[in-house]
Amino acid sequence: MPTLNFVLRPSILAALAFSLALGAQAAPVRTPNVEAELVSAATSAAPGAPATVALRLKMREGWHTYWQNPGDSGLPTTIEWKLPAGVTAGPIQWPAPNALPAGPLVNYGYEGEVYLPTTLTVAPGVKAGRDLAVAARAEWLVCKETCIPEGADLNLALPVKPGAQPHPKWGAPLAATLASLPKPLAKWTVEARGDGQQVQLALTPPDGAADPGVLRFFPFQEGRIEASSPQTVSRDGAAYVLALPVAYQLAPGFTRVAGVISAAGGIGDAKAATIDVPLAGAVVAGPKPVDAKAPTLVITSSAPGASMTLLLALVLAFVGGAVLNLMPCVLPVLSIKVLGFAEHHDSPSTMRREGLAYGAGVLATFVGLALALIAFRTAGEQLGWGFQLQSPLFVSLLALLFFVMGLNLSGVFEFGNVAPSSVRGWTSRNRTLDAFGTGVLAVVVASPCTAPFMGAALGFALAQPASETVAVFLALGVGMALPYVLLAWFPAWRRALPRPGAWMVRFKQLLAFPLYATVAWLAWVLGTQIDVDAVLRLAIALIAVALALWSWHAWRLGGRRGWQVVALAALVGAVLVARPLASPPPADASPAKASASATGPWRAYTPDGLATLAASGPVFVDFTAAWCVTCQVNKRLVLNDPAVLEALAAKKVTLVRADWTRRDPDITRALAALGRNGVPVYALYRPGREPLLLPEVLTARTVADALATL
């Protein structure tokens, strides 16, 4: 009796009993990329009462379906209901979407599993005691890189009877979905003002509201807000002001700002809420969004630095500037200058004039840097602090400068003897100009160093209007120039300086060594930027320059005229050897580079990779550059420390190194997303939470503290 045998199998019996108990029966439909089914929140429906059902879509790993506004591409999921008499269906109640990057474009949708709930209204006249045959044709576009339109005819048998219970399988997840649906934002004051190519959306929390964390706005309609352009957050008093970029293809009739605000830290009583407010002011179509050169990183659109005020940025910049004087790149240069105080016995007025000229040189250079950065960024370049050092030519010239200064201190030549007498006379007459030049030099040599406090201030500065950017750079300059200017201004303070004497010659010669060390390090930077041949070229060029200076000096001291020829020949040789450094081959020509960022447990940075990694677990990113001294110190002392690496491994943290040695718009954008504009930056990306920024001067302790938040 095969039939009986079949029926009586215990497992089949159990399944049968279970499914009878469940009520509200459906079967999932599996397409190649999605598992779809209609599910009910309750075991049954009651006449005259609403019933919640949902389309459940479970996407294949890495694939997504779309929200009601799909963003830059894609298509929203649709449900066409086929309902028995007496039953009507409302619209899809869309859960808050996620921003899903597709190259430089951004889509709005869902990954993993999503429930799209709909309320069915069952008329009072519908008879109890039988099943409602709820049917629907659902269609969706499912995409990873490739898009596939799919659909399914789905059925749900929903018993009509009183005493509905939450469905044992779907009741809980559907209740969670319903609870997290974005609802109109209560208690908060929301105002939207059009401001040219931006909409300023001011969200003022009620007293005692928790910090909403990372905010992002998703417009209900297309042609309003550009999906792929970054949204920035700033604080205006209590309000969070989201600057929303107006769509490049602005659709007519933009009179209200309506959409979903998602907040990583929660807003209202959920993770997202809807808003619909009138748009005051006027908007114009935004700038062209697609930039295939630089895929956007959409891990966080609100900068942790966004809560900074201009005043705080100015203070930080000032302190950062002052600290800059103590950084290894600046200290030797400044020491020489300060020694001058001990040497010279000029009138106080001359000293003050020189002090002010030095300060003016520092400020002028900072303003110049600020203006250059603004100009480049307006032109669409992705640059940040230290961008000069991303150019191999600049690195080579800086190495040359430090080397020549070193030779001078070592006594190989003296500027006075090398320069033609006309120039010599001119510089000594123009001590003021000379001091101004020292100011310029100090800023130039300071560029490899980012002092503590500087990073946050500069990150803030570059996200602001031009006037505020310049103000922050000025504050940095004032901070850097002030100690020297004060020493020049108050002769009494200089008594604290050591007395001049024979020791000064030795000290001067000693100072040459940090400069040579800097040259060695810059040569290494050049090596990581281009290749090992470049280092040799630089070294030969430097030696030729040394020969040129030495032989020229010999000639000036009364040597034979042949020395002059040797000097000129050596100089020409130096230029010829160094010429290829000005136009280096593209990055791929240096196999050393790719492996430089991906060593040991460290992976090389890619925006897509980071987004994927950060979604699945904690990621520690070391934003670094070969030319960044602080970065190298932190790397040697902390990040290479086996104990630190062990602690990171224990928490299963993925290690990523973003190497900014050469220009890299992706990394610049990632830094901007963190509210920064220079390296070092150490960020711990935590799934579902804002990235945690560690201090610029890293210790094993700060890393451990950061890991403790996981």
Next chain:
Amino acid sequence: MRASVFIRTAAALACAAAVGIAGAASPGAAAPDFTVADATGKPVKLSEYRGKFVVLEWTNPDCPFVRKHYSSKNMQDLQKEWGAKDVVWLSVNSTVQGHYEYRDGKQMQEWMTSQGAAQKAILIDAKSEVGNAYAAKTTPHMFVISPEGKVLYNGAIDDKRSSNPADAKTANNYVRAALTEAKAGKPVTVASTTPYGCSVKY
């Protein structure tokens, strides 16, 4: 990965500089000029078609929305209809070289031939420069350019946002509407719509 991004950046910068892509792609603005190789390797320069209406069609055979308009013959019919009226139809594939959906000139030519396509040229925008210059977002994404080199229409091919081939014939075709109005010397009523389809594979 990083190296490839850098190469792309460098290449894009170099080519943008060499080609001199300029201008914006919003209606009324000057259409960004470009020079890019067609499927046979011959360079095609947009501004050489001054004096004629030009249609730019962003395409990718691996996109179901593109296949919708080809399997329904909608796209080929448009190409023939307007080609006969001296409109220059250029199909652009901006899929970046290296993406698994990338097809070279020969492969694009084969696919278009198999579909009975009738465009003037198939442009292989392997570095995505043209797509970038026009901010092309989807396949298809359509542009109509006036004989003076101004953008007349930028947006979707029609108003039925679906991947169902049956919808192509019943939809209101924005490109046909724009060309009909512009050819009659009238202003284009619907000059900008949100395009729909797959993302351009930058």
